[in-house]
Amino acid sequence: MRIFFAFVLLICLNTNLSAQEKSFEGVIDFQLEVKSKNSSISDESVRRLLAAGTTMKVHIKQGNTRRESSKLLEINRTDSSKTFFSFKGIDTIFYNLPSLKNETPEIVQSDKIVNIAGYNCKSFTVRTKSMIVTYYYDPLLFQDPKYSRPDDDISFTQFLQQTKSVYLKCIIESEQFIYTETAFRVVKTTVSDAVFQLLPLPVAEFQFSSHYKIPFFKSEGEAEWSRYVQKNINADLVSKYVKIPKGEKIAQQSAQVLFVVTANGIVGEAEVINKKEIHPALAKEALRIIKESYGWKPATIRGEKIDHLMTQTITFRNTAE
Template structure:
């Protein structure tokens, strides 16, 4: 009976992780300043120190404690990103993510480079005109690249097609600073579809990245 119970748990785990990840990931952000013209506290205020991202069926909703893009909602059905620069604002802007031109990039994948929150991670080093981005990700937390195939902004479609997973850590290197975004909690849970609907009584306007 004990062996049967163990086998059942193993099969349940395999079935769970073979599906696209649904749930919530909490991240923290740390910054390293490389320019005397930047103020660390102002950078934290602008970009935030914590983010909470919800994933379901190709949708994602991210909220941060930042002054810039503190609310971000992606819908694969209409290939739009909706966002607010102030979480309390009653205006939501939107951008089409499928109208940009794909840009040149280089990449390298390294296997089994780290373990984060118990997940064994591969590493994707991705370089384009925006800088160098290093992603740590686990196949246990999968995404479907089909949901992002028209997300051309910042080469996101290419990045998701390479990882086929959410990231658990992201290091971004720019000339003036670096930011290290790392997951502090991963919660598998069924989310309501209503979570990914736009708030009511908001102005909706065309915006620009």
């Protein structure tokens, strides 16, 4: 009888090990949330900048992933070092080249259980200089770490190699925003290889500058802005507070103004970021000039208008006659 139970136990153990060794294959549905950390920049503007929809469907098979929302399709394949993606309304497939990683991240793991989509998940946090990424995972959803690639995002590489799991929640926090993916449905099923095939479209390296246009005042270039400032600056304040030193012919003070151009082309919150370096009256005048400027063309990302944080210099120059 003991031999029988030992034999049964051995079969169970071998069965469990075999099941664990097979990487997760199936489909996971995620809810997407975007929060701006700047009260002057709307959540929607950040969502548009990140090309984030409200939900995302992820197909996973042997390290290959297909992530698709209403705005973005991203495909990662184990036979390529590139990440391929396309945007809704643009008939081009873009790719990112591998990036160099020269930093050692800080790793924090927690065994505190959080239930996500019916799975009891632990957390794994990676801190780098630019962001904090926290993954929630159930070890039962095994993913072979051999599928991590040298060019993968540093946080994901660390997560996969140390947890050997598929994540069910991911929180990315940067200085500007918090982006969250939370699984609400997990389906283990056979996934066709065709899911990871690229569409027959032109392929090009992604250049952010070709998708994003910064705001400009009335017309592109500095001419309109310079004319506006020269016409509206209070010359009496310049004479009063910008004193020319003896023996000199010119003196000046410059205000650096940080402000928001909203998606509607209106100037929002504004502040002088070097106010300790100039006279308070001039700082106040610089804010007036910025806040009374009308005719801004808002920033756009792939044609969609968004809020944009920008800096302009207002120079108060006094010259001897």
